Amino acid sequence: MNRVAMGNHVWRQVNTLAVAKNYYEKDMNILYPRIDKNYGTNGITGPQFTSYDYSVALIYKVFGFSETAHRWFSLWLSLLAVAGTIAVIRLYFPRGNAAYWGGLALIGIPEFYYYSIAAVPDLLALAAMVWGWWWFYRYLANQKWIDAFWAGLILALAGMTKLMFLVPGFIFLGEIIRRKAFHGKHIVGYGFIGILALGGSGFWYIWAKYLTDMNGINEFVHAIRFKESVSAALQVWVKNMGIDTVETWVGYPLLIPVFGGLFYTLKRHARDLRVLFSLLAALLYYVVMQHQLEHHGYYILLFVPFVALAVTAFVNEVWNKKAYKQRFIQYVPYLIVLAPLWSLLRMSHNFDDRRPGMPIVFTQKEARDYMQTCSKSEDLWIVGPDQSGCVYFYYVGAKGFPWYNLQDSSSEFNRFRNMGAKGIITDSEKEALRYCKKENLKVERIHQYENWVWLRFI
Numbered sequence: 001m002n003r004v005a006m007g008n009h010v011w012r013q014v015n016t017l018a019v020a021k022n023y024y025e026k027d028m029n030i031l032y033p034r035i036d037k038n039y040g041t042n043g044i045t046g047p048q049f050t051s052y053d054y055s056v057a058l059i060y061k062v063f064g065f066s067e068t069a070h071r072w073f074s075l076w077l078s079l080l081a082v083a084g085t086i087a088v089i090r091l092y093f094p095r096g097n098a099a100y101w102g103g104l105a106l107i108g109i110p111e112f113y114y115y116s117i118a119a120v121p122d123l124l125a126l127a128a129m130v131w132g133w134w135w136f137y138r139y140l141a142n143q144k145w146i147d148a149f150w151a152g153l154i155l156a157l158a159g160m161t162k163l164m165f166l167v168p169g170f171i172f173l174g175e176i177i178r179r180k181a182f183h184g185k186h187i188v189g190y191g192f193i194g195i196l197a198l199g200g201s202g203f204w205y206i207w208a209k210y211l212t213d214m215n216g217i218n219e220f221v222h223a224i225r226f227k228e229s230v231s232a233a234l235q236v237w238v239k240n241m242g243i244d245t246v247e248t249w250v251g252y253p254l255l256i257p258v259f260g261g262l263f264y265t266l267k268r269h270a271r272d273l274r275v276l277f278s279l280l281a282a283l284l285y286y287v288v289m290q291h292q293l294e295h296h297g298y299y300i301l302l303f304v305p306f307v308a309l310a311v312t313a314f315v316n317e318v319w320n321k322k323a324y325k326q327r328f329i330q331y332v333p334y335l336i337v338l339a340p341l342w343s344l345l346r347m348s349h350n351f352d353d354r355r356p357g358m359p360i361v362f363t364q365k366e367a368r369d370y371m372q373t374c375s376k377s378e379d380l381w382i383v384g385p386d387q388s389g390c391v392y393f394y395y396v397g398a399k400g401f402p403w404y405n406l407q408d409s410s411s412e413f414n415r416f417r418n419m420g421a422k423g424i425i426t427d428s429e430k431e432a433l434r435y436c437k438k439e440n441l442k443v444e445r446i447h448q449y450e451n452w453v454w455l456r457f458i
Contacts, residue, residue, distance in 0.1 A: 001075070003363070003397075004067045005119055007350025009298060010357045011388035013119040015219070016053055017070060023050075024056035024065060030054050031207070036393035037221055037402050038381055040420040045217040046208030049160035052077075052121035067368075070119040077123040078116035082106055084130030085305045089312050091137050098319070101336055102312035105257065108339020110176045110248040111297045112304045114347040122301045125165040130305055132197075133168045135428075139189055140181060148189040152196025159201035164289070164302055166197060170281040174273035219389075236294045241314040244293075247346060249300050250307060253339040256332050258307055261314035278306065309338060321353035359427065361450060362395040372397030374447040374454050378422035381454075382413060385428055396452075397426055410435040417441065423456035 005013040015035065022034035022043065033050045034043035047053075059069050062375050082103050106112060115123065132155035139147035158165040173220060176182070176190070227233040240249075242383040250258050269275050282303065292299045315333045335337060349355060353363040361367045375381065376400040384403025386392040393399065401416040406428065413424070413435050424443065426432045447454035 001071050001117065002068050003071075003351060003353060004368075005070070006353065006356035006358060006363060007118075008114070008357060009120075009296065011391055012296075012298065013070075014388070014394045016045075016119045016121060017049060017056070018390060019050055019053040020056035020060065020070070021065070021394075022059040023054060028054075028057065028061070028448055030390055032317075034212070035217065035390070036399045037217070037219065037389050038380075038399050039215065039217060041215040041217070043248070043399065043456045044214055045219050046211030048121055048162055048208070049157075049204045050121075051157060051161045052119075052124045055124070056119070057292045073117065074115075074117050074123050077127050078112070081123065081127040081130060081305075084127060084134060087386075088130050088175050088305060089309055091134065093312050093316050096316070096319075098312045098316040101315045101333060102308040105254055105306055105311040105336050105339060106252060106308040108254060108336060108343055109304050109307055110251050110343040110346045111300050113340065113343035114164075114350055114402075115298050115301060120298050120301075121161050122165075122298050125158045125161040126301050126304070128154050128161065129165040129168060129302075132158055133171070136168070136172055137175075139193070140175070140179070140186075141451060142345075143185055143189065145189070145192075148192050149196070152193035155193065155197035156200030159197055160204040163201055163205065164285060164299075166201065167281045167285065167302060170277040171274050174275075174277040177273050224288055226288075227290055227294075233290055236290050240293060241420040244297070244300075248297055251339055251342045251346070253335040253342050256306070257311040257314045257336060259310075260332070261310035261312065263316070264317040265310065265313045272420065282306070291390045293437075304455060358391050358395070361452070362391075367449065368395055368397075369451065371395070371449055374449070375425060377446065377454070378456065380420045380422055380425075382416050382424045383419045384426060385431075392425070406431055409436045413441060414439045419458055421457070423454060425443065425452070425454055426450050429453045429455070 003250055005017060018036050019033045022036070023030075026034055030050060033043050033047055033053065036043065037317050056070050056073055059073060060066070063069065085106055086099050086103040089102045093099055132151055135147060135151035135154060139151050155166060156167075166385055169423070176186075208220070212220070227236060230270060246252060246255060265275055286293065286301070288290050289299055315336075318333060350357070354360065356363050361371075375396050380400035381398040382395065382401045382403050383392045385408070386402070387404055389402040393402075401412075401419065401421050403424075405414070422435075423446070426430050429451070432453075433443070436455075442458040443455040445453050446456050
């Protein structure tokens with residue numbers, strides 16, 4: 001909890017934290033998020049709705065800047081998501097304690113376990129999704145406008161933060177058809193919820209495109225990217241099914257409860273539109289997001305409540321049916337207890353500051369403080385080589401122009417200097433000097449920390 005952002009996808013965490021820090025340091029207007037890779041501009045660009053980032057910035061405003069405050073905020077969001085998931089499960093399994101086994105299973109999903117204390121906006125979207133889901137059913141039961149308002153507002157927050165977290169809409173449609181809830185007041189309420197949820201989401205992403213075009217900083221992708229061929233898509237599917245699912249998306253201990261729960265659900269409720277529409281949503285999401293799901297584990301957070309629901313269905317089936325009392329399968333639910341242990345074993349390397357997934361020096365507070373002090377000597381720097389274009393910027397406390405790879409053209413240095421870069425921050429001094437010599441750029445070393453140097457253009 002007291003470690004800086006590190007581990008798998010540290011770049012995504014740092015990108016989020018950079019937006020939060022820029023709010024805190026520059027401007028708390030939520031409509032104008034900024035990043036460090038600003039190309040000599042004000043750094044404004046268009047990410048997803050910055051509900052998470054802005055909340056962290058507010059924490060900084062109240063308690064002061066902290067490299068680890070986001071972990072406590074993320075933990076709170078994760079507990080809120082667990083509570084919301086249990087509340088949703090009880091909508092479908094109101095009797096007994098099976099819902100709490102589903103909540104325990106949620107904690108045992110490795111991807112959720114790891115990201116539960118990481119700086120990813122998906123956590124806020126997840127918490128909003130499950131509570132919006134619950135509030136929709138509250139509206140179905142009570143038909144009160146206030147419930148429709150809260151359902152729409154919370155779902156709007158989920159969709160604005162990450163559009164795909166509106167996926168419960170498929171379940172809502174199935175529930176409405178199943179109940180034949182087509183009365184006038186119902187229909188007006190559905191429209192109200194839809195206008196809030198879809199309207200809010202649509203507004204933000206139109207605004208995000210405008211912000212992206214403002215400075216031409218395309219840091220955040222809002223487009224669908226398909227795999228280039230069927231064979232490439234098949235390779236991703238094999239990896240997802242053979243490695244990701246068994247190790248991190250579900251985890252070995254939960255394989256029997258999850259797939260057993262799916263089996264019993266399809267066996268008992270194959271014609272239930274809620275089930276069919278859920279499967280359709282999963283299929284569409286997987287096809288559309290396959291490019292991201294090849295490497296980005298946090299995109300699976302959308303489906304952790306569905307995994308928990310499958311586990312609950314299994315536990316409910318096995319423990320409530322006398323026919324299974326004499327079989328070994330009655331003991332399988334105890335695998336759920338082992339699931340958090342597997343998450344700990346599988347994901348613990350992400351919190352090892354000897355292998356942080358970035359230069360080790362960034363894990364050391366004294367080093368960070370010194371490097372950030374050095375970076376304040378100039379407004380704009382060329383920073384790298386860093387393929388992420390954000391991790392080095394964030395930890396050395398610089399803003400300016402990205403040097404992505406050692407293979408980048410040396411002419412970029414000349415172009416960036418003409419755009420306002422005052423120098424170079426790098427841990428590859430020899431290569432930087434070679435680039436400068438090739439472009440007839442003269443520099444002087446003004447700071448050094450271990451193998452890191454600050455070179456100022458003369």
